[in-house]
Amino acid sequence: MALPETPTRFIFFTGKGGVGKTSLSCASGLALAEAGKTVLIVSTDPASNLDEVLGTPLGDQPTAIAGAPGLYGLNIDPEAAAFAYRERMVAPYRGLLPAAAIASMEEQFSGACTVEIAAFDAFAKLLGDDAATAAFDHVIFDTAPTGHTLRLLTLPSAWGDFIASATGGASCLGPLAGLETQKALYGATVAHLADPKMTTVVLVSRAEGAALREAERTRGELADLGVTNQRLALNGVFTAPRGEDAIADAMTLRGLEALADMPAALAALPRSQTPFLPLGTVGLTALRQIAADTAAEATPAGPAPAAAFPSLPGGLEDLIDEIAAAGHGVVMTMGKGGVGKTTIAAALAIALARRGHRVTLSTTDPAAHVAQAVDGTVPGLTIARIDPKVEIAGYRAEVLEKAGKNLDAAGRAMLEEDLRSPCTEEIAVFQAFARTVDGGKDHFVVLDTAPTGHTILLLDAAEAYHREVLRTRADMPEAVRALLPRLRDPGFTKAIIVTLAEATPVHEAERLQRDLARAGITPFAWVITQSLLASGTTDRLLRQRGAYEAPFIARVATELAKRTALIPWAA
Structure with missing residues (x-):
């Protein structure tokens, strides 16, 4: 079966970035609509491509989606939602x-805190107010990459716990001021x-170990949150006859081993498999x-014409030569989930360390896999991670020590209540991010x-963070x-x-790249990964995939x- 079963009214597609959540959620929604259902597909990803x-x-x-009667789409645009919330x-x-x-x-009401709320x-x-989606038989959520999704799904409990523990309503200045009236809605959401x-929650994965x-x-x-109706959707499963092509053999073997x-x-979960x-x-x-449920219906295979490339x-x-010449600084790998940022970051860090430089390899990704990308110990290379839980605990303790020591009991209680807000995480993580960048000196x-979406929100949070930290502390x-x-x-930061x-x-x-330009950041380079066109494969389907890559490689390289x-x- 190529698509997962979707028997419930609400369906979530979640998983590691790049595994095909949007493709499978849209294909499932289209199939339901063509079976006579009325379906709404919603993206909660800040970097939606719905x-x-x-x-x-x-x-x-x-x-309404053109050419698909009964199918509708909607983007929850965080920036637009923040503007509407602020105005309200x-x-x-x-x-x-x-x-x-x-x-x-x-x-x-500015900054990442308002965006998230x-x-x-x-x-x-959409999930907790039945009247908001009464016109639809099914509501499908094409969720953001896993770290963001988990945070989004735990927010109902987080906001509920925060409001329930508040002694005088939500004390957090600014964005949290309107939450008290939403308790019933958040309860229904949970x-x-x-x-x-x-x-139903569909866990989308490739046949890859990390995914x-x-x-x-x-x-x-x-499951710990009480969400137990889960299914596994294996996407992009590749199999080829053994011994005909080294690349096809390796891709098949990796999938089978994973x-x-x-x-x-x-x-043990109910499973679907898409080729x-x-x-x-x-x-x-x-x-x-x-x-x-077949790859055979694709356009006939053929290599990319040599003249095209x-x-x-x-x-x-x-x-690496150009980066190493500076002797120090910051290198950031950025992009959509699943494109290979971690692999490229690890490769750059290892190469710089092997050239005799001292290097710290770190991540701000909630779904971090950076340690797994480095095989063994490399002299001069230190691996680190910005762990949100650790940073939140440290930030809370620091704020209570510096801003709370001169407060009376009521004032300290209000500050402690403020720091129980989920907004605290963005502030704490951003401070750690700034400390890590400081090491590039x-x-x-x-x-x-x-x-991408999370990164831009993190970068955009800088000036809002400046304001927010001054609200709770006397220094920056x-x-x-x-x-x-x-x-x-x-000269200091190379964004790749x-x-x-x-x-x-x-x-x-x-x-x-456009968002970075608005933030005053010019990318140093682009890296295209996992190219089948450059692999030398002779497999029919993989050569066809390589031919499909050619115009995109050309556009990146020339434009x-x-x-x-x-x-x-x-x-």
């Missing part, structure tokens, strides 16, 4: 309070998530092909950053004060965009990037 896959521009209201909270006071007071309120508020209404008759480990971690954490080592609890498709999954025709970009060596720091760490200038300094040679990852990377490296898929 519009592109469905072929219809989407907004924050259900939009501030508008009643316009004309009643002085302009300076209004400006102060607007400032309190607003996005959750929109999500909770109930719907945990009701197996209402909600399956992520799926198992998600399975366990969701499935054989699958954790028992994950293997490897050599072309992209953008548009309704491609989505229907997923449901067809007289020379492919080289590997990482030239980039005297050695190399290589940061394997989170998937120098590392935080210097962070944005350092990120904007091309990592992508696959496919439509959605390249378009996503383009958006990332988008100042420097380009191409990494072949390696056996």
Whole structure:
């Protein structure tokens, strides 16, 4: 069976970035609509590409998908949701309070904290308010990469616990002020998530070790939250006759080994399996092909014409030479989930260390796998991770020590209540991020950053963080004060965009580059990973996939990037 069973009204697709959540959620929604159901597909990903896959521009209201009667799409745009939330909270006071007071309120409702609360508020209404989705037989959530998804799914309990423990309503200044009135909605959201008759969670994975480990971690954490109606969807499973091609043999063997080592609890879940498709999954025709359960219906195979690509970009060596010449600084790998940021970050860190430099390899990704990407000990290389739980505990203790020591009992209780807010995590993690970047003054720091949407929210949080930290503390760490200038300094920070040679990852990377430009950051280079075109494969389907890559490689190398490296898929 190519698509997972979707018997409940609410269906979540979740998993490691790049495993195909959007493709499978859209294919499932299309299949339900063509079976006569009315279906709404919702993206909760800050870096959504739902519009592109469905072929219809989407907004924050259900939009009919062209060519698919009964199918609708909706994006929960965090920035738009934050603007609407801010206006809802501030508008009643316009004309009643002085302009300076209004400006102060607007400032309190700025930054990542408001973005997250607003996005959750929109999500909770769709899941917890039956009237909001009464017109639909099914509501499918195409969720963000795993770390963001887990945080999103735990927010109902987090906000509920925060509100329940508050002695005088939500004391957190600014964004949390409107939460008290939402208790009933959040309670219904929690109930719907945990009701197996209402909600199914589809864990999407590739037949790869890292993706399956992520799926198992998600399975366990969701089960702990009471969400037990789970299914496993294996996507892009490739099999080829043995002995005909080294690349095809390696890809087949990796998949078989990963499935054989699958954790028992994950293997016990009801399972669907979608075959490897050599072309992209953008548009309704491609989505229907997923449901067809065969790769044979693809366009006839054939290599990329030699004239289309007289020379492919080289590997990482030239980039490493240029980075190493500076002697110190920060390197950030950035891009859509699943494109290989961790692998490239590890490769860069190891190469710099082997050239005699002192290097720290770290990650800000909630779903960190950076330690697994380094095989053995490399002299001069230190591996670190910004762990949200550790940073939150340290931040709370520091704020209570510095800002709470002179408060009376009531004031200290209010501060402690403020620090129980889930917003605290963004602040704590950002401080750790700034400290890590500070290390680039005297050695190399290589940061394997989170998937695109999370990364941009993190970077955008800098100035909001400056304001927020001043609200609870009398001083600001120098590392935080210097962070944005350092990120904007091309001599200090090298931002490397990592992508696959496919439509959605390249378009996503383009958006990332535009967002970075607005933040005053110019990418140093683009790296295209896992290229079958450059692999030398002779397998029919893999050669077809390689031919599909050619125009995307050309566009990156000639139009988008100042420097380009191409990494072949390696056996």
